[in-house]
Amino acid sequence: MAPTERLKGLAGVTSVLRGPVEQGGLPGLVALVARGEQVHVDALGVQDLQSGVPMRRDTLFRIASMGKPVTAVAALMLVEDGRLQLDGPVDPWLPELANRRVLRALDSPLEDTVAARRPITLRDLLTLRMGTGAVMAPPGTYPIQKAMQAERVAPGFEAIPHTPDGFMRRLGALPLIHHPGERWMYHTGFEVLGVLVARASGMGFDDFLSERLFKPLGMSDTAFSVPPEKLDRVATAYQRAPRTGALTAWDNPRSGLSQPPAFLAGGGQGGGLVSTADDFLTFCRMLLNQGRHGATRLLSAESLQQMITDQIPPEQKAASPFIPGFWDTSGWGFGGSVTTRPDGISPTAGRYGWAGGFGTTFFIDPDQDLTAILLTQRIMSGPDDEAFAVAFSKAAYAALG
Numbered sequence: 001m002a003p004t005e006r007l008k009g010l011a012g013v014t015s016v017l018r019g020p021v022e023q024g025g026l027p028g029l030v031a032l033v034a035r036g037e038q039v040h041v042d043a044l045g046v047q048d049l050q051s052g053v054p055m056r057r058d059t060l061f062r063i064a065s066m067g068k069p070v071t072a073v074a075a076l077m078l079v080e081d082g083r084l085q086l087d088g089p090v091d092p093w094l095p096e097l098a099n100r101r102v103l104r105a106l107d108s109p110l111e112d113t114v115a116a117r118r119p120i121t122l123r124d125l126l127t128l129r130m131g132t133g134a135v136m137a138p139p140g141t142y143p144i145q146k147a148m149q150a151e152r153v154a155p156g157f158e159a160i161p162h163t164p165d166g167f168m169r170r171l172g173a174l175p176l177i178h179h180p181g182e183r184w185m186y187h188t189g190f191e192v193l194g195v196l197v198a199r200a201s202g203m204g205f206d207d208f209l210s211e212r213l214f215k216p217l218g219m220s221d222t223a224f225s226v227p228p229e230k231l232d233r234v235a236t237a238y239q240r241a242p243r244t245g246a247l248t249a250w251d252n253p254r255s256g257l258s259q260p261p262a263f264l265a266g267g268g269q270g271g272g273l274v275s276t277a278d279d280f281l282t283f284c285r286m287l288l289n290q291g292r293h294g295a296t297r298l299l300s301a302e303s304l305q306q307m308i309t310d311q312i313p314p315e316q317k318a319a320s321p322f323i324p325g326f327w328d329t330s331g332w333g334f335g336g337s338v339t340t341r342p343d344g345i346s347p348t349a350g351r352y353g354w355a356g357g358f359g360t361t362f363f364i365d366p367d368q369d370l371t372a373i374l375l376t377q378r379i380m381s382g383p384d385d386e387a388f389a390v391a392f393s394k395a396a397y398a399a400l401g
Contacts, residue, residue: 007033008401010040016395020388021045026359027238027247028055029376032277033396034285035369040399041277048236049247058278060226060234061375062257062271064356068190069307070209070273070283071266072126072335074197076303077212079122083200086126089119093199094192096172102131103175107142113175120180125189125196126334127311131176133185136321147174155187157250157357157379159270160263164195164205167263184312184320184332187267194266205264217282217293222275224264226257234274235377237358242381250379268356277373284364284371287352307334308352308366323386345393355380361389372396 013033020026021044028045043055078084084093091098097120101113116131124130134155135145148154151170152161160167171192177185198205206224214222226234234253241248257274265272286292287308291299310331312320317327329343336354339346346365353363359376374392378385 007035007038007040007399009395009399012398013040013392013395014042016391017042017044024247025245025384026376026378028059028235029374030055030057030059030061030277031375031392032281032371032373033399034281034371035400039281047234049238050236050249053232055235056233058221058233058276059375060221060230060274060276061360061377062237062273062356062358063275063280063360063375064268064272064358065187065190065354066275066280066356066360066362067266067268067272068354069287069335070213071190071193071197072307073213073299074205074209074266075122075126075193076299076307076334078197078200080300080303084122084196086123087121090122090125090196091119093196094120094168096168097130097192100131100180101175102179103144103177106135106144106177110143110147110175116176117179118181122196123311124180125193127332128184128186128189129181129312129316130189130192131178131180131182131185132171132174133177133188135177135185144174144177153188155267155269157270159261160191160265163262164198164264167191168195182319183316184322186322187269190267190335191263191265191269194264197266198264205266206260213283213298216296216298217279217286219275219279219282222273222279224273225260226253226274228258231258235375237271237377237379239379240381247378271358272356277375280362280373281371284362284373288364288366288369288371308336308338308350308364309333310338310340345390346397355389359385361392363393368397368400370396370400 027049031042033040043057045055047053100116102116104112120130153171194205201208231254237250238247239250290301291304312332330337331340339349339351341349351363351365355361359378362373364371
């Protein structure tokens with residue numbers, strides 16, 4: 001990137017962000033747009049409506065599914081260590097998933113199954129093709145949905161209450177919905193992936209992330225819990241009343257985040273990792289720098305390129321329901337979506353990123369050397385959530401001038 005290529009239209013970014021905060025739709029936010037060494041940050045509104053503590057650049061947010069790319073990097077590190085194979089079965093580390101049974105049809109009773117055609121691989125987990133996950137239908141429509149909910153292994157906002165072993169035992173007792181590798185289903189593969197990283201590394205998932213990723217990158221504010229001296233920096237999460245839109249606190253961050261959860265959610269369920277805009281910028285810059293941070297290489301350029309490349313063939317996209325229109329311009333790499341053609345936000349293909357259910361979103365654009373991060377704490381519940389993220393993303397591109 002030439003030194004003269006700088007962000008120019010930053011006032012437009014701030015203007016887009018102010019509306020929902022000033023109108024009371026959001027308590028507050030921190031947003032960051034970066035290109036090269038230039039970084040623009042907006043910290044608007046408050047961390048907590050009751051106390052009125054102003055939002056700060058270093059406010060801590062639950063990043064939820066924005067943690068999926070972090071988990072993907074951890075898994076790929078173990079591939080490069082020789083501990084895992086990308087296309088090797090995960091059975092040695094996850095025996096609960098060996099010898100899988102698969103539902104004959106989505107609406108089948110749980111006993112109506114056939115043998116899986118092959119084992120689940122690491123690639124299946126990274127690309128969300130392990131064979132189970134979120135069913136795009138109203139809750140309780142199918143027996144498998146009811147069973148996943150009863151065992152508390154279904155995707156959702158609430159934290160998984162089980163230990164990793166308990167989670168795997170319950171998940172492994174249920175049949176798969178599809179044969180491994182054949183269809184994309186959101187979320188569950190990354191919760192399994194966090195367990196796999198822990199077992200294959202012989203470390204706690206949080207310890208592995210800290211030692212291999214967060215400490216080398218200097219991400220000192222990123223973890224699954226918050227120490228006492230940092231609790232005053234945590235943004236309270238809110239949810240909206242369906243009819244009135246009134247905001248009510250979702251939990252108490254001082255009690256909810258003061259201790260590590262029973263399940264360290266690699267997919268971000270229940271909030272997952274807590275982080276800041278600047279910490280996540282450091283992670284994004286490592287991705288843009290093809291796996292390097294300064295003089296330190298954390299991941300090979302080859303692994304990084306696979307991560308940000310669409311892995312889902314057209315026939316599987318057609319058979320894998322998700323958000324309407326998602327597959328028209330997007331694919332899925334390892335841990336995040338990848339634009340496959342211009343989509344009204346970026347002028348070219350190749351933008352990589354993802355969002356979190358608590359109102360967070362990020363992307364990187366390698367062609368433009370652009371990073372954009374939006375952190376809020378209002379549980380996503382409607383089309384306007386996506387519309388706000390899209391407006392922010394468009395404003396970030398408009399800032400290129």
